[in-house]
Amino acid sequence: MKERWLQPSPDATQKLTQGLEGWRSGSGIDFESPEAKATYQERVTLLKDALEMMNPPPRVPVCPSAGHFPLEYAGVSWREAMYDYATLARAWHKYYDDFGPDAYVGPGTIVPGRALDGIGFNLYQWAGHGLADDEGYQFVEREYMKAEEYPDLIDDPTGFFLSVYFPRICDELQALRHMPLLPPVHEIPMVAPALLPFARPDVKAALETLVRAGDEADRWLGAIRGVGASIMGRGLPSFAGGISKAPFDLIGDSLRGTRGVMLDMFRHPDELVEACERLVPSMVRYGVESSRAAGHVVVFIPLHKGADGFMSNAQFERFYWPTLRKVAIGLIDAGLVPQLFAEGGYDQRLEIISDLPKGTTLWWFDRTDMARAKRTVGRVACLSGNVPLDLLCTGTTDDVEQYCKTLIDTAGEGGGFILSTGAGMQGSKPANVRAMIDFSKAYGVYR
Amino acid sequence: MLDTLVQAISDMKEEQALAEARALLAAGEDPMRIVESCSSAMELVGRRFEAGEYFLAELMMAGDLVRQVSDLVKPELRGRAEAAKRGSIVIGTVKGDIHNIGKDIVAFLLDVNGFDVHDLGVDVAPATFVEAIREHEAGVLGLSGLLTVAFDSMKSTIRAIEDAGLRDRVRIMIGGGQTSDAVRQYAGADAYCRDAFAGVSLAREWVD
Structure with a gap:
């Protein structure tokens, strides 16, 4: 099985072409006018041309990562946005109406507070739940899986998550530890014992908690789908749909923690590699299914612990890259485009990550040297990024325009580039955001 | 040997570092000198970090080794006056x-x-x-x-x-x-x- 997803399947390109065409057609979107539909299709064409790398698009598409800038801009607190979906929707509309970027990024990262409250989610803190009303949610860095538990994770990832990990990160779902062991339930005498946990009062209560949280998540989804439908109906395509993660980050971020995973490279190297391999199929499936649910071809993959400075290239090539590459190939096989968001710097890795089939991926860089990126990974993948957040937060509009000009000149040369921010642009001065979008749209025309 | 300890820590050799620290203590080495060796090892790690040979992973690992060696030495240091601090x-x-x-x-x-x-x-x-x-x-x-x-x-x-x-x-x-x-x-x-x-x-x- 380890040989799977080393090279894309022969029909991957055909599937990608179909997927991109489906995106461009805008079928299923209720456009408010024929002009809106035309604008939508023009914008998808910009993105599609940049991604496929066959011809330069008419101009550089401009798609900043909204982050939670729309909340700040609308004067809405995190607490209001996470608990009152109509207010969240209003803020999102206002940003897109006032700034007019080329693509829409939904408020999927402004998560439903009541659903998290319901399950007693303790992996993060958020507004009204450990943080002030105007503070964005933050991860609570801890060791959520012990090093000794690698064999449990490797033997049965699903069982480990369901009955060991979820009770740890959800205070109200402790009873999930009684879930029956799967897959042994197959012979008739095994059925009744597998049903017994569901007779327990604590398991019943946990299931009811899940139902209530599920209903809340559904209300939230309804609200944010409504925002998406109305903004797309005005001619703005969505930039991404699905989400997945690098197996090493899944382990390093939310299971072992930064310190844990760094030390595991020395103390438990073989188990770490095996666990990453074991999580590849789940990450491919998650990416595929979340994309299908969103009806989109681009899969957002936020990358964390493979950035410059975290590890050597030798460690990167042993622990991080092989399984991330398999996830990427698995998604490409399904006709999807991995959008690899490399927060921090990736200068050390540019040669290594160039080992991907041309015109199938999008590398979104934060603080990477874009001239070097263009000469290396930029030969095989569309680049995106890297207007710096410190500049948007503290600089002047002149600084921003100058930066965008140089960026378009270097990274944009010959196409294959989408101008974006280095990361979610919270804290940016609105005038700087406007300067970035307006200037880049005007300057980025290919002649 | 103190030099071996410095080398073991800075080369991420965990078992060797701990064995060396224990052997030094058993042989009656001044615990303060063992602590100083930890600082020398971190200095070496720092130089390799600046040279682009070491990264966060080595920093965290060396930090953990130093913590373990310090834990071994601490009981021996009890009652001693603390060294003057830098600032x-x-x-x-x-x-x-x-x-x-x-x-x-x-x-x-x-x-x-x-x-x-x-x-x-x-x-x-x-x-x-x-x-x-x-x-x-x-x-x-x-x-x-x-x-x-x-x-x-x-x-x-x-x-x-x-x-x-x-x-x-x-x-x-x-x-x-x-x-x-x-x-x-x-x-x-x-x-x-x-x-x-x-x-x-x-x-x-x-x-x-």
């Missing part, structure tokens, strides 16, 4: 940001470099920094932050220090996440440090 430093992650990893590494390195480190933790309010600078008579302040929200918190922290009349008594460095020289200027700090070792070198420069 007092206050450090913390600013208000609104709860990220601790970068800050913890800098605090650890400052500690093994002989500074008297007062780590205020994360999500630290400006007034708490002001109070700590006063209480510990700190000559250096380190402000850490991963998120963009930290830019304004750094600025308001430095303003609070100015308002308290302490600005000319303390030199301020910032670092972490999205910070940069532009943020240093925005917040009114004295220096921006790209990584943990840059912070330590600068602190030494400022204090010595």
